[in-house]
Amino acid sequence: MAGGLGAAWAITGGGLSGGAIVNGPWTTSLGFGTKATDAVTRAAVARAGLLALPAKETVYWSAKTDATGASLDGNCRYSLSGTPLDARWWSVTIYDEAGYLVANRANIWSVNGANVALDDKGQMARRHRADKACCRRLVARNQGATLSPDPAHV
Amino acid sequence: MRGWLGPLAFGLIVAAVTAYAAIWAIPYGLMNVAIERLGQGGVNRMSYGNLANPDRQPVVRPSPDLAYSSCPYNISEGPIAIDVAPVPGRYTSLSIFDAATDVIFVRNDVEAGGKPFRIIVARAGQAVPKGAEVVRTNHDHGIALIRILLKDPTEIGAIDAARRQSSCATVTKLK
Numbered sequence: 001m002a003g004g005l006g007a008a009w010a011i012t013g014g015g016l017s018g019g020a021i022v023n024g025p026w027t028t029s030l031g032f033g034t035k036a037t038d039a040v041t042r043a044a045v046a047r048a049g050l051l052a053l054p055a056k057e058t059v060y061w062s063a064k065t066d067a068t069g070a071s072l073d074g075n076c077r078y079s080l081s082g083t084p085l086d087a088r089w090w091s092v093t094i095y096d097e098a099g100y101l102v103a104n105r106a107n108i109w110s111v112n113g114a115n116v117a118l119d120d121k122g123q124m125a126r127r128h129r130a131d132k133a134c135c136r137r138l139v140a141r142n143q144g145a146t147l148s149p150d151p152a153h154v
Numbered sequence: 155m156r157g158w159l160g161p162l163a164f165g166l167i168v169a170a171v172t173a174y175a176a177i178w179a180i181p182y183g184l185m186n187v188a189i190e191r192l193g194q195g196g197v198n199r200m201s202y203g204n205l206a207n208p209d210r211q212p213v214v215r216p217s218p219d220l221a222y223s224s225c226p227y228n229i230s231e232g233p234i235a236i237d238v239a240p241v242p243g244r245y246t247s248l249s250i251f252d253a254a255t256d257v258i259f260v261r262n263d264v265e266a267g268g269k270p271f272r273i274i275v276a277r278a279g280q281a282v283p284k285g286a287e288v289v290r291t292n293h294d295h296g297i298a299l300i301r302i303l304l305k306d307p308t309e310i311g312a313i314d315a316a317r318r319q320s321s322c323a324t325v326t327k328l329k
Binding site: 001003004005007008009011012039040042043045046047048049050051052053054056057088089091093095098099100101102103107109110112114115 | 165168169170171172173174175176177178180181184185188206207208209211213214215216217218219245247249251254255256257260262264297299301303305306
């Protein structure tokens with residue numbers, strides 16, 4: 001029985017990643033919050049995104065790695081770049097592994113369509129600053145929104 | 155050699171059944187926790203929460219850009235009425251989740267034409283006000299959640315009066 005309970009917790013611990021739709025490091029599922037969702041997805045979403053809106057209202061993309069495939073690291077600086085998303089509103093929020101907001105000196109946890117700075121080509125290029133720099137390889141950008149290691153710290 | 159095959163198979167079956175039962179039960183358990191955390195202001199009443207920050211996160215993955223108003227409900231003794239007044243110029247949405255975490259209703263301010271609307275949440279067979287818009291649910295418990303998008307976190311004070319026009323209460327009159 002303990003094995004069954006442990007298996008249940010492990011099976012439903014995938015978070016909001018592992019969805020059916022993938023774009024670079026970003027993944028989503030259109031089944032969040034719907035009655036048609038299978039029991040495993042419903043339990044996984046309940047653990048990682050309780051009270052998530054259904055896809056017809058909001059689509060939740062989740063990324064646990066950067067564009068190189070390396071796990072996101074709170075010690076690193078990242079650059080978020082790309083074209084603003086075609087939606088009434090969008091935001092990018094950073095959570096810890098458990099899915100909660102992280103205390104930081106700037107008290108900034110998200111960037112959104114109303115406050116993101118655009119360059120003269122209408123592109124966004126926002127750096128998320130960490131308290132410490134880390135060394136990462138420079139990588140090429142993908143299309144759409146990309147979370148890349150800060151090239152200034154190659 | 156074959157003496158242990160029977161108990162092993164039985165053990166695997168028990169584990170599989172336990173796993174499935176646990177997977178099925180997880181959403182209900184987490185909804186109960188959320189109802190308790192969001193229900194500090196009481197059940198069948200709207201609580202107007204402060205913005206989420208690292209010290210205040212009632213549920214996982216809150217958006218720091220949204221003002222949440224929440225009404226955990228219990229309709230075992232009768233329906234509730236949720237009145238939503240969209241905040242002018244702001245994305246405002248009502249979503250209702252049953253005890254199994256399924257969304258049973260969603261409407262945003264654009265779909266409502268920017269106008270206030272009332273939703274009755276009731277079990278099958280419960281009497282409801284005539285002409286009301288009713289959502290029937292198979293569960294007594296759930297959460298109604300209003301999301302309001304702020305242009306800036308500092309707006310929370312400025313829109314507070316507007317968002318308190320939305321409310322949640324047990325139905326006392328059927329006409």
